[in-house]
Amino acid sequence: xxxxxxxxxxxxxxxxVKLDKEAYGRSIIREASxxxxxxxxxxxxxxxxxxxxxxxxxxxxLSPGTPIRDGRARRYFRLTxxxxxxLNESKTALENLWRNTRWPLKGNx
Amino acid sequence: xxxxxxxxxxxxxxxxVKLDKEAYGRSIIREASxxxxxxxxxxxxxxxxxxxxxxxxxxxxLSPGTPIRDGRARRYFRLTxxxxxxLNESKTALENLWRNTRWPLKGNx
DNA sequence: GCCATAGTGTCTACATTGTAGACTACTATT
DNA sequence: AATAGTAGTCTACAATGTAGACACTATGGC
Numbered sequence: 001x002x003x004x005x006x007x008x009x010x011x012x013x014x015x016x017v018k019l020d021k022e023a024y025g026r027s028i029i030r031e032a033s034x035x036x037x038x039x040x041x042x043x044x045x046x047x048x049x050x051x052x053x054x055x056x057x058x059x060x061x062l063s064p065g066t067p068i069r070d071g072r073a074r075r076y077f078r079l080t081x082x083x084x085x086x087l088n089e090s091k092t093a094l095e096n097l098w099r100n101t102r103w104p105l106k107g108n109x
Numbered sequence: 110x111x112x113x114x115x116x117x118x119x120x121x122x123x124x125x126v127k128l129d130k131e132a133y134g135r136s137i138i139r140e141a142s143x144x145x146x147x148x149x150x151x152x153x154x155x156x157x158x159x160x161x162x163x164x165x166x167x168x169x170x171l172s173p174g175t176p177i178r179d180g181r182a183r184r185y186f187r188l189t190x191x192x193x194x195x196l197n198e199s200k201t202a203l204e205n206l207w208r209n210t211r212w213p214l215k216g217n218x
Numbered sequence: 219g220c221c222a223t224a225g226t227g228t229c230t231a232c233a234t235t236g237t238a239g240a241c242t243a244c245t246a247t248t
Numbered sequence: 249a250a251t252a253g254t255a256g257t258c259t260a261c262a263a264t265g266t267a268g269a270c271a272c273t274a275t276g277g278c
Contacts, residue, residue, distance in 0.1 A: 002236060003147070004116030006264055007199075011206055017214065026226060035206055038112070044266045046228070051264075071273050072226040088213040090116075094203060097120055097144055104197040105126065111265060115235055134256060153237045155256070160235075181243050181255040 005090040011035045012048050013087050016058065016079050024074040025049070049077060057083035114199040120144045121157050122196050125167060125188050133172075133183040134158070158186060166192035 005013070015031035016023045029045045052058045063074045079087075114122070124140035125132045138154045161167045172183045188196075 002116060002263075003145075006115055006235085007111060007113030007203065007206070008265055010203075014206060014210060017210065024226085036112075036202070037205070041265095041267050042227080043229080043268070048265080050228095071224075071275095072271090073273090074225095075227070084214050091207065091212055093145070094116065094119075096146070097116070097123060098200065101123060101126065103200055105193050111234075115264085117236055135254065150238050151256080152239070152258080155258095157236080159257095181245090183255070 003089070004093045005086060008032075008036075008040075008044070009048060009052065010087065010090060011040075012045060012052065013057070013079065013083060016077055016083075017087075021076075023078065024076045028077065052083070053077075055082075056080060057086050112198070113202045114195060117141075117145075117149075117153070118157060118161065119196065119199060120149075121154060121161065122166070122188065122192060125186055125192075126196075130185075132187065133185045137186065161192070162186075164191075165189060166195050 011032045012028060015028045015035060019027055019031055025042070025046060028049070029040060029042055032040050032045060049058065049060070053060060057080060058077050059080050060075050060077045063076065120141045121137060124137045124144060128136055128140055134151070134155060137158070138149060138151055141149050141154060158167065158169070162169060166189060167186050168189050169184050169186045172185065
């Protein structure tokens, strides 16, 4: 199993961090679009959220008690301790990968 | 198509950078193991090298003229201009992803 | 009441990337 | 010839990335 999270997973996870209490499907999609600077499909995000939840890196819960007012119930997501760890470790591994490499690379092709 | 190279691809590509003229299958495997701080299977590396070559990010050539002395002919790899670009862009995209995020993250779960 | 619209979540299908492990080749040594 | 050391190849499958169609609930206007 890859010990480094993929770019998309990191984007989704970091979106949760930034949105904090306001992290639910559609808001995550919007935030991830900004982070990655491109359009991201709803399915892509939900599929990733499901996988991350299956791995225990995030947890979800439907709109807490409060009455639903604007459409379907929102599903809120939050990072678990394991999620925070995985994110930190991925970042660290990536830093190590580039350590000792002057960047940006000069086109030496 | 992911605009951010995966961690393994980056490790392989960066190994080429570090090994420079001495980048061939087995030496890349050794270097990648160091970069990632874990064992990597030969098949994993060769498969990745083939894919990167198919995408035009690297190019290969068999041991240049010189007589083969220690086993099967070596296949040397080198980054193409597109490869350098892809590597730089991945790094940049990752930097942007983490921009404005204090790191390491505090376990707020 | 009925329809259009807006905001949400779900499902299916497929492409790409990550990885393991067994296997083939060639040389030098014993 | 048998063995070990260095190289590269192939197959198969798991994990991740992504698109696009679809379904549910509520509101506002006709």
